[in-house]
Amino acid sequence: MEQRVLGPGALRRAFVLMTTAAKGIRITDQKMSEAKVRDSQRHLQDLLAAIPAAIYTTDRDGKITYFNEAAVALAGRTPVIGSDEWCVTWKLFWPDGTPLPHDECPMAISLREGKPVRGYEAIAERPDGIRIPFIPYPTPMRDADGNVIGGINMLVDVSERKQAETQQRILLDELNHRVKNNMMMLKSLLSVAARTSRSLEARDVLDEASKRVAAMAAAQRVLCDTADASNFSVQPFLGPFARLPSKCFHRMYGWFVKLTASNCRTTWRCRWPSSSTSF
Structure with missing residues (x-):
């Protein structure tokens, strides 16, 4: 088989051809990578656009x-x-109506501190004057080295929830008003019956029943006036019930009963006319 030796000119031409081909391959790879990045960005934007939240x-x-x-x-x-x-x-x-500067909003805090910010609620005012309550969810975005390069935020409109809470409060207030009126009417009837009864025993029973209704009415008022029914102060709730046994013990035995509450624990104290005893 005959072997041919390429001259300097042919070698130069071969080198140029190989270099050009290599450059073409690199350019093609670069364009393909850029196209993939653009597709990924477009898919991400399509996804964000389809989400029904700001x-x-x-x-x-x-x-x-x-x-x-x-x-x-x-x-x-x-x-x-x-x-x-x-x-x-x-x-x-x-939420209380105090102006919130943009550079102090949750998104600004998230970017400055480099961490997601949760648990905030704010109100956005539109140019037409309408105010919309919302909950923000700002989160920093980082590069491969962990450096903050930006942030993404989702604003969840809670207007419907606020309206529902307002409507619920109106209904509860109306219910509280009706229950209070019924209890007061019942207490009045019992009191009238106690005053007009000729039987001493009947008067005592009716009087005690009237006091019990008054205690329940007071406890019901405390519960309805509390914003969070699952977390309320014990002392104003149990206070109306403490007055009833205090009056009974004082009338029968001359005792004075005092109820104190601390850290969800109750303590009954009974004071004799001449001394004080706890139990």
Whole structure:
């Protein structure tokens, strides 16, 4: 088999061809990688756009880089990418109505501290004056080295929940009013019956029943006036019940009964006319 020796010119041409082919391969790989990144970004944006909650992203300096249509609907305005900072809303307030500066909002705190912020609630005011209560869920975004490169936030509209809570409170207030009126009417009837009864024993029974109804009415009022029915002060709840045995013991034996409560523990104290004894 005959072997041919390439000259310097042929070697140069072969080298150029191989270099050009290698560059072409690298460019093709780079373009494919860029296309995959663009597809991934597009899929992510499509996913965020489909979520029925206000979502937006910022860079590490807090400037808005993306928002979905739900964010526009909640804010009542179209944010300006690269200009608006920290939040897509027009104005912010705390739940008590105190103004909340944008650079002190939960998203700003999350980016500064580099950690998710939870447990906050705020109110967004739209340009048309409508205020919307919402719960934010700001979370920092990091690169491969763990550095904060931006943040993503979801604003959950809780207007319907607030309206339901208001309606529930109205209904409970009406129920409390009706129950209180019925108990007071019952107490009045018992008191009238006790005063007009000729039997001493009947008067005592009716009087004690009237006091019991009054105690239940007082306890019911304490429960209804408490915002959280699962967590309330023991002393005002048990106070009305303590007055009834205190009066009974004092009338029959001359005792004085005092009820104290601390750390959900109750203590009964009975004081004799001349001394004090606990049990």
